[in-house]
Amino acid sequence: MTAAPSADDMKRWLAAVAQDQDRAAFGRLFQFFAPRVAAFMQRAGLNASEAEDVAQETMVAVWRKAGMYDPAQANVSTWVFTIARNLRIDGARKSARAAAGVAVLSYETPDVENSAEEDTLASERDARVRRAMATLSPAQASVLKLSFFSEKPHAQIARELNIPLGTVKSRARLAMAKIRAILEQEP
Amino acid sequence: MNAPNHHPADETLGRFAAGAIEAGPRLVVATHLAGCPQCRARIRSFESAGGVLLDSMEPATLRADAFARTLAQVEAPAPATIVPAARDAAMPAPLRYYDLPKWRAVAPGVRWRRVVLPEAPDANVIMLKVGAGQRMPNHGHTGVEYTQVIAGGYTDAFGHYVAGDCIEMDEDVEHIPLADRDGDCVVLAALEGPLRLQGWIARLFQQFIGI
Ligand SMILES: [Zn+2]
Numbered sequence: 001m002t003a004a005p006s007a008d009d010m011k012r013w014l015a016a017v018a019q020d021q022d023r024a025a026f027g028r029l030f031q032f033f034a035p036r037v038a039a040f041m042q043r044a045g046l047n048a049s050e051a052e053d054v055a056q057e058t059m060v061a062v063w064r065k066a067g068m069y070d071p072a073q074a075n076v077s078t079w080v081f082t083i084a085r086n087l088r089i090d091g092a093r094k095s096a097r098a099a100a101g102v103a104v105l106s107y108e109t110p111d112v113e114n115s116a117e118e119d120t121l122a123s124e125r126d127a128r129v130r131r132a133m134a135t136l137s138p139a140q141a142s143v144l145k146l147s148f149f150s151e152k153p154h155a156q157i158a159r160e161l162n163i164p165l166g167t168v169k170s171r172a173r174l175a176m177a178k179i180r181a182i183l184e185q186e187p
Numbered sequence: 188m189n190a191p192n193h194h195p196a197d198e199t200l201g202r203f204a205a206g207a208i209e210a211g212p213r214l215v216v217a218t219h220l221a222g223c224p225q226c227r228a229r230i231r232s233f234e235s236a237g238g239v240l241l242d243s244m245e246p247a248t249l250r251a252d253a254f255a256r257t258l259a260q261v262e263a264p265a266p267a268t269i270v271p272a273a274r275d276a277a278m279p280a281p282l283r284y285y286d287l288p289k290w291r292a293v294a295p296g297v298r299w300r301r302v303v304l305p306e307a308p309d310a311n312v313i314m315l316k317v318g319a320g321q322r323m324p325n326h327g328h329t330g331v332e333y334t335q336v337i338a339g340g341y342t343d344a345f346g347h348y349v350a351g352d353c354i355e356m357d358e359d360v361e362h363i364p365l366a367d368r369d370g371d372c373v374v375l376a377a378l379e380g381p382l383r384l385q386g387w388i389a390r391l392f393q394q395f396i397g398i
Binding site: 006013023026027030031033034035036037038039040042043044048051055056059063064074075077078079080081082084086088089095100113125126128129130133142147148150165166167169172173175176177179180183184 | 195197198200201202204205206207213214228229231232233234235236237239240241242246247248249250253254256257258260261265306331332358375393
């Protein structure tokens with residue numbers, strides 16, 4: 001069992017893929033991310049085969065978009081997460097036209113210019129969020145995971161706990177507002 | 188445009204960042220984000236959280252040839268990327284890339300059109316244009332209604348909203364929006380969940396879509 005790669009390792013590998021189409025470096029990225037993207041997608045409700053398809057498509061996109069990765073904007077993990085997320089989005093994989101629809105749903109269309117504030121914060125954000133995640137209470141961590149892994153959390157929870165949907169929604173909103181404040185806290 | 192005053196709930200932004208939000212609300216929130224640096228920063232925090240969660244997953248077992256198949260795919264030529272063309276440059280991104288049919292009158296001073304999402308043809312997304320000083324008929328709905336103000340402004344019992352604002356209205360809430368007096372009010376609205384509307388909007392959908 002080798003140690004988990006560091007954020008800098010990943011940036012180096014991705015740069016090697018972008019500059020030299022380095023297959024060994026791509027292999028290292030694949031080895032770390034593909035099984036984790038597949039696991040993530042299974043938690044999010046896809047079956048094993050669909051989850052592996054998304055993992056594979058994610059890695060193909062990592063190869064093709066490697067040159068577009070900007071280390072000042074996000075960690076490699078966050079960048080890979082957003083690629084997998086876009087592929088997960090319902091309908092995105094059904095047709096090119098639909099995929100174009102989802103692509104323009106990105107708020108990072110050329111029409112949108114980042115504010116200076118957004119750019120300055122970008123390099124610090126991943127490290128800050130990583131530290132903050134470790135301070136979440138178990139209940140907060142599960143609320144956060146619920147929104148990542150469950151497509152329709154509210155109605156399900158309301159049924160399971162037999163409490164009104166509105167109550168579930170207002171509790172979820174309060175919890176997520178608190179979590180977001182923690183994620184954005186300066187250390 | 189000034190910075191918006193009304194934003195989607197953090198919970199909604201979290202689901203957006205996770206990709207776990209229905210297509211209609213996703214378009215409304217994305218249109219809000221294009222004009223709201225504050226919410227874009229919030230989304231990025233949630234995306235960073237997604238990266239941390241991804242790192243912490245217990246790795247799944249892939250098929251033995253998974254890497255070989257991926258390499259074969261990257262060796263194949265990349266499919267052409269579709270660069271979408273703006274269909275209505277007067278609309279904010281990303282709404283401007285969608286097919287926006289002609290406005291149709293539905294009530295005195297009120298026009299509407301349905302926005303069809305290629306990625307989700309069944310999504311309940313409409314735009315409304317309400318004339319200056321006109322009242323929109325009272326309506327209630329089931330499911331959360333997400334509204335982004337595109338132009339002008341309106342007032343209801345809960346507040347005053349202007350271009351750039353995003354409003355989440357819970358189910359079973361009735362409201363009677365009144366457009367500002369200084370111009371048309373244009374909004375983009377999506378409902379979450381199956382369409383079970385009451386009253387005016389239900390009649391509108393029945394009349395024009397045959398639901
Ligand atoms: Zn906002």
